[in-house]
Amino acid sequence: MKIKEIIVVEGKDDTTAIKRAVDADTIETNGSAIDEGIIEQIRLAQQTRGVIIFTDPDFPGEKIRKTITNEVAGCKHAFLSKEEARPKNGKGIGVEHASVKAIQEALEAVKEEMEAYVSDITFDDLINAGLIGGTDAKLRREKLGLHLKIGYTNGKQLHKRLQMFQITKEQFLHAMDVILEEEQAQ
Structure with a gap:
């Protein structure tokens, strides 16, 4: 499975897991304190190929997702459940622990961020x-x-x-x- 967009992940181990599951390029944030240089790379990626944000299902991962969403409009999002991101030994949580199948399914179910939509859900x-x-x-x-x-x-x-x-x-x-x-x- 080849992914056109560039996938934003947290670190090297996430890139390794993504590349095991699909043919894709990644940008690594190297943690939740994303510097302006990384934001600029993500902006360029969004303009040229599109971006999929694929962070860990935990507080730091959500912080990264929110930071990027606030800085770069129109990103797509892939999600794993905590169970899919937990290693067999149960310690830690992250994209790097997910199975090839879970990663592929998350990328097949990518959600696109839309602006100016008013939901009828109150x-x-x-x-x-x-x-x-x-x-x-x-x-x-x-x-x-x-x-x-x-x-x-x-x-x-x-x-x-x-x-x-x-x-x-x-x-x-x-x-x-x-x-x-x-x-x-x-």
């Missing part, structure tokens, strides 16, 4: 679905992010991410139906 919809507040809210957000392939977010960022990836109310409600059916089956 904040009240999120509260009523048990995604904000309550004992199971975090778990439900994790399941929703996995089902919609938009990654995990906290309650505050969920509405923004649903808009950013133009998730329709129909897609949202379908995903919630699946999640609620799974919960009832347990």
Whole structure:
């Protein structure tokens, strides 16, 4: 599988994992303190070939994703679940630990960032679905992010991410139906 866009990852081990799974070029941020030189490389990549941000499903990875999104418009996003990014020994989390299949599936399900989209999903919809507040809210957000392939977010960022990836109310409600059916089956 050949990827036209340049994939932004956190480090060398992530590049190695990506190259095991697909034929692609990468830019490494080398941590969450991204300097202006790296941002300029990402801007150039976005102008010439496009960019896919593929960071670890943890706080530093989300910080990198947010920094790049704020600086470079129109990036695409690939996400792994925490389970897919966890090594067999259970220590750590990262793209470098994901299987070839998980990486390929994440890249096939890339989401494109869109501007000026107003979702018909309201904040009240999120509260009523048990995604904000309550004992199971975090778990439900994790399941929703996995089902919609938009990654995990906290309650505050969920509405923004649903808009950013133009998730329709129909897609949202379908995903919630699946999640609620799974919960009832347990």
